[in-house]
Amino acid sequence: MNVRELALDTLLAIEQKGAYSHLQLNDAIRKGRLDGRDAALLTEIVYGTVQRRDTLDYYLAPFLRKARRLELWVRVLLRLTLYQMVYLDRVPDRAAIFEAVEIAKRRGHRGIASLVNGVLRTIGREGLPSLDAIIDSEKRLAVATSHPEWLVRRWIKQYGLEETARMCETNLRPPPSTARVNRLRATVEEALDRLRAEGMEAVPGLVAPDAVRAAKGNLAHTETFRSGWLTIQDESSMLVARALDPSPGERVLDCCAAPGGKTTHIAERMDGRGEVVAVDVHEHKVKLIEQQAQRLGLGCITALALDSRRLGERFAPESFDRILVDAPCTGFGVIRRKPEIKYTKGKDDVAALIEVQQAILRAAAPLLKKGGTLVYSTCTIEREENEEAIARFLADHPDFSLDDRLAERMPDAVRPHVQAGMLQLLPHYFDSDGFFIARLRKKVQ
Numbered sequence: 001m002n003v004r005e006l007a008l009d010t011l012l013a014i015e016q017k018g019a020y021s022h023l024q025l026n027d028a029i030r031k032g033r034l035d036g037r038d039a040a041l042l043t044e045i046v047y048g049t050v051q052r053r054d055t056l057d058y059y060l061a062p063f064l065r066k067a068r069r070l071e072l073w074v075r076v077l078l079r080l081t082l083y084q085m086v087y088l089d090r091v092p093d094r095a096a097i098f099e100a101v102e103i104a105k106r107r108g109h110r111g112i113a114s115l116v117n118g119v120l121r122t123i124g125r126e127g128l129p130s131l132d133a134i135i136d137s138e139k140r141l142a143v144a145t146s147h148p149e150w151l152v153r154r155w156i157k158q159y160g161l162e163e164t165a166r167m168c169e170t171n172l173r174p175p176p177s178t179a180r181v182n183r184l185r186a187t188v189e190e191a192l193d194r195l196r197a198e199g200m201e202a203v204p205g206l207v208a209p210d211a212v213r214a215a216k217g218n219l220a221h222t223e224t225f226r227s228g229w230l231t232i233q234d235e236s237s238m239l240v241a242r243a244l245d246p247s248p249g250e251r252v253l254d255c256c257a258a259p260g261g262k263t264t265h266i267a268e269r270m271d272g273r274g275e276v277v278a279v280d281v282h283e284h285k286v287k288l289i290e291q292q293a294q295r296l297g298l299g300c301i302t303a304l305a306l307d308s309r310r311l312g313e314r315f316a317p318e319s320f321d322r323i324l325v326d327a328p329c330t331g332f333g334v335i336r337r338k339p340e341i342k343y344t345k346g347k348d349d350v351a352a353l354i355e356v357q358q359a360i361l362r363a364a365a366p367l368l369k370k371g372g373t374l375v376y377s378t379c380t381i382e383r384e385e386n387e388e389a390i391a392r393f394l395a396d397h398p399d400f401s402l403d404d405r406l407a408e409r410m411p412d413a414v415r416p417h418v419q420a421g422m423l424q425l426l427p428h429y430f431d432s433d434g435f436f437i438a439r440l441r442k443k444v445q
């Protein structure tokens with residue numbers, strides 16, 4: 001099957017079955033047995049088309065006025081072809097249109113092929129409609145950066161127009177390829193030397209001291225990764241274990257642990273000594289934690305499947321020195337990695353998730369020793385799931401307070417963003433995931 005046809009099927013699965021783009025893409029690359037170049041083109045077309053979906057629909061709309069009920073596959077074919085015409089310089093327009101027409105002939109009939117041909121050639125001739133025709137500036141930003149209008153308006157209320165615009169634009173760019181160095185095995189310098197010896201162009205991270213960044217290529221495909229020197233992780237995410245700051249010999253609970261990125265980081269920072277109990281509600285995901293622990297040679301991790309809203313049934317009160325709640329969330333800080341979530345997650349998801357987040361925090365709180373540290377983190381930028389979640393928890397738990405020592409644990413560049421024991425990173429600050437971290441302390445008395 002050719003790359004465009006695979007792209008069409010992948011995009012249809014994302015749209016119709018609500019599949020995650022990265023999982024669907026991995027599947028397509030495996031099934032299509034694509035080589036590096038084709039896999040890269042498929043990835044670019046699929047991610048790009050999902051990322052720019054609403055902008056592409058805006059561009060297509062004037063040319064589709066006369067088309068009666070358009071089947072979804074035809075619309076998706078038009079989107080992915082227009083994506084190549086507008087955003088991929090290396091693909092000549094006529095080649096992209098030719099491929100689209102051939103697919104339309106195979107999947108549909110001559111009428112559809114001629115519609116596809118007509119629409120795309122007319123756009124090629126007449127050019128794209130101007131976004132300036134949208135008078136309302138908030139709506140224009142939503143269409144120009146392909147984010148739902150409700151979300152853009154909501155972010156503007158939270159962060160203002162300028163920050164929102166920068167964030168939306170950053171969300172359109174591919175995320176950097178980063179990994180955390182396993183400090184039990186190597187230093188950052190040693191890992192960089194080994195990566196370079198393997199032919200990877202890698203440099204130190206921008207913010208997290210344990211991070212490496214690859215200019216090109218996939219760090220997970222290196223021998224350095226396979227031999228347990230690296231864990232694929234975003235730089236914002238690497239700040240969480242630093243905020244928790246565990247010591248060797250302690251007992252630590254990670255309440256929402258799969259696939260184990262932060263669990264293994266915590267264990268590394270404990271020099272592999274003590275115990276990290278890693279809990280996740282999904283049995284199949286618990287296996288991923290075990291695999292990571294094994295790959296990294298970390299024997300101090302105990303992984304188990306459990307709904308963390310019921311932690312009290314399993315663990316004794318005050319039995320942990322430190323607790324991490326890396327809560328399930330809307331994930332609006334990682335739109336670059338999972339672009340489809342900007343269309344699929346809605347206000348109802350926020351409302352449902354904040355109840356789960358509070359229930360997990362409520363269940364975890366009694367298990368922490370007096371004087372112990374609890375870190376709450378999310379990969380979202382929604383205040384309701386972040387600052388407001390902490391305010392709500394603190395109102396119900398007077399034995400906890402925000403711990404302003406968070407700032408001391410953060411790298412210099414991040415410190416100005418810490419306020420009263422809380423940190424909100426937006427994706428454009430350091431070209432890393434949007435992330436929230438709060439550090440709380442359980443009072444001794």
Ligand SMILES: C[S@@+](CC[C@H](N)C(=O)[O-])C[C@H]1O[C@@H](n2cnc3c(N)ncnc32)[C@H](O)[C@@H]1O
Nearest residue numbers: 256257258259260261262280281307308326328
């Ligand atoms: C943000 S992800 C965790 C990422 C992980 N900490 C890491 O760094 O690799 C949230 C996790 O919470 C889990 N989860 C959702 N609801 C849960 C619950 N009620 N109890 C325990 N885990 C839950 C999900 O399965 C998901 O793996």
